[in-house]
Amino acid sequence: MTVGGTGELPRAVGKLQALIRYPTVSYREPGRQDAAAFDGFVDELERQFPLLHERLELTRVHTHGLLFHWPGASAGRPVVLMAHLDVVPVEGEWQHDAFGGQVVDGQIWGRGTLDDKGCLVGICEAVETLLERGFTPAQDVWLSFGCDEEVFGTAATQAVEELKGRGVRPWFVVDEGGAIAHDAFTGVGKPVGVVGVTEKGIMSVLLRVEGRGGHASTPAKMGPTARLARAITRLDRAPMPSSLPAPTLELFRRLAPHAPLALRPLMANAARLGPVLPKLLTALGPESAAMVRTTFAITTLSGSPALNVIAQTATAGVNIRIMLGDTSETVLAHLRRTIGDDQVEIDVVEVYEPSPLSPYSTVDDKDDAFDLIETTISEVFPDAVPAPYVMMAATDSRSFTEICDRVYRFAPFRMTKAQREAIHSYDEHLGVDAFLDGVRWYQRLIEGLPT
Numbered sequence: 132m133t134v135g136g137t138g139e140l141p142r143a144v145g146k147l148q149a150l151i152r153y154p155t156v157s158y159r160e161p162g163r164q165d166a167a168a169f170d171g172f173v174d175e176l177e178r179q180f181p182l183l184h185e186r187l188e189l190t191r192v193h194t195h196g197l198l199f200h201w202p203g204a205s206a207g208r209p210v211v212l213m214a215h216l217d218v219v220p221v222e223g224e225w226q227h228d229a230f231g232g233q234v235v236d237g238q239i240w241g242r243g244t245l246d247d248k249g250c251l252v253g254i255c256e257a258v259e260t261l262l263e264r265g266f267t268p269a270q271d272v273w274l275s276f277g278c279d280e281e282v283f284g285t286a287a288t289q290a291v292e293e294l295k296g297r298g299v300r301p302w303f304v305v306d307e308g309g310a311i312a313h314d315a316f317t318g319v320g321k322p323v324g325v326v327g328v329t330e331k332g333i334m335s336v337l338l339r340v341e342g343r344g345g346h347a348s349t350p351a352k353m354g355p356t357a358r359l360a361r362a363i364t365r366l367d368r369a370p371m372p373s374s375l376p377a378p379t380l381e382l383f384r385r386l387a388p389h390a391p392l393a394l395r396p397l398m399a400n401a402a403r404l405g406p407v408l409p410k411l412l413t414a415l416g417p418e419s420a421a422m423v424r425t426t427f428a429i430t431t432l433s434g435s436p437a438l439n440v441i442a443q444t445a446t447a448g449v450n451i452r453i454m455l456g457d458t459s460e461t462v463l464a465h466l467r468r469t470i471g472d473d474q475v476e477i478d479v480v481e482v483y484e485p486s487p488l489s490p491y492s493t494v495d496d497k498d499d500a501f502d503l504i505e506t507t508i509s510e511v512f513p514d515a516v517p518a519p520y521v522m523m524a525a526t527d528s529r530s531f532t533e534i535c536d537r538v539y540r541f542a543p544f545r546m547t548k549a550q551r552e553a554i555h556s557y558d559e560h561l562g563v564d565a566f567l568d569g570v571r572w573y574q575r576l577i578e579g580l581p582t
């Protein structure tokens with residue numbers, strides 16, 4: 132879709148601009164949220180999408196979570212379209228106001244354009260347009276918009292409870308995650324429409340060593356700080372084993388025909404190559420290493436509060452992303468074995484296991500829901516190669532795996548590498564044309580629901 136030369140922007144763009152202007156920032160500290168911004172956003176959404184609010188039944192969830200129900204011709208295979216209305220705080224030097232919603236050089240600028248108001252407004256505009264045409268979807272459509280995704284809040288789990296209470300078992304769920312990723316794989320000339328079929332788990336642990344402390348003039352050997360440092364070094368030297376999970380093998384198989392000649396056989400036959408490819412990927416850098424194994428990042432560190440005092444307690448926070456195939460149990464076992472020191476206590480702070488794997492289509496096996504997503508990608512983005520993949524980050528949709536076997540993570544927007552890097556950083560922006568293509572994708576997806 133191309134923007135006409137009249138200078139007038141399509142109405143969907145104006146709606147996204149209006150909603151970007153509400154600073155719906157989530158903070159971990161309770162009560163720090165600007166409640167007026169969230170109230171304002173919810174009111175503005177109603178002003179921008181009057182028909183949607185008139186025809187769909189709305190259930191408020193948590194403080195500002197929204198769950199809309201659009202009855203279809205059948206309730207047999209309901210689908211859920213998800214997004215979240217909160218954003219992360221603004222940091223860094225922005226070229227354009229982070230809450231200005233300006234359109235400059237064909238780009239819509241602002242916090243939330245990509246993550247995740249673009250999806251939210253895209254879904255609403257698709258529904259509003261279809262309602263204007265008097266369209267009834269073949270299946271029930273639910274819209275679930277969270278208000279605390281960025282702080283691992285509970286709005287999504289409450290929406291799941293609400294659906295459970297009503298006996299709704301979705302056929303499939305689409306949430307943010309993948310995208311039409313340009314320049315994602317070196318040497319692959321085509322954009323890749325990556326659809327997340329699982330996400331890595333998250334676990335945070337605190338390593339803690341206690342000791343006598345005392346005066347810095349008479350230090351003993353292997354005090355708490357040295358012992359902690361040894362544990363960290365041991366952990367750093369012994370990563371967990373790498374492997375290529377099934378969706379990654381399928382991703383490679385699909386990319387192979389578009390990869391440089393020399394790489395094609397390697398990618399197409401990745402499944403038969405055993406540990407060669409995962410080993411190669413771990414050597415290529417942190418991004419590709421994260422694709423093939425559980426990762427450990429030492430984040431917080433603390434010891435003595437004063438320069439001349441020996442620490443009584445030394446702690447290190449470890450943020451762990453658990454690979455499909457590993458569990459918090461296997462990770463803990465690895466930690467204990469690798470550190471090999473029972474004076475280092477390991478306290479688990481939080482755990483989310485990797486999400487169950489959603490079905491996807493392969494050469495021998497077609498899945499109806501994945502197929503619909505895939506064909507809709509090919510229709511709206513004919514140059515892109517659709518493929519399943521393992522998501523590295525977490526989304527609200529992980530809560531929905533409790534009531535749904537098919538949870539897909541995909542935002543239907545073209546994104547360059549620079550745009551993907553702007554998420555949770557500075558200069559977040561979305562192309563006007565890219566946004567309008569996304570609106571069309573949601574619309575075609577709803578129109579394509581089978582009877």
Ligand SMILES: [Zn+2]
Pocket residue numbers: 215246247280307
């Ligand atoms: Zn997000």
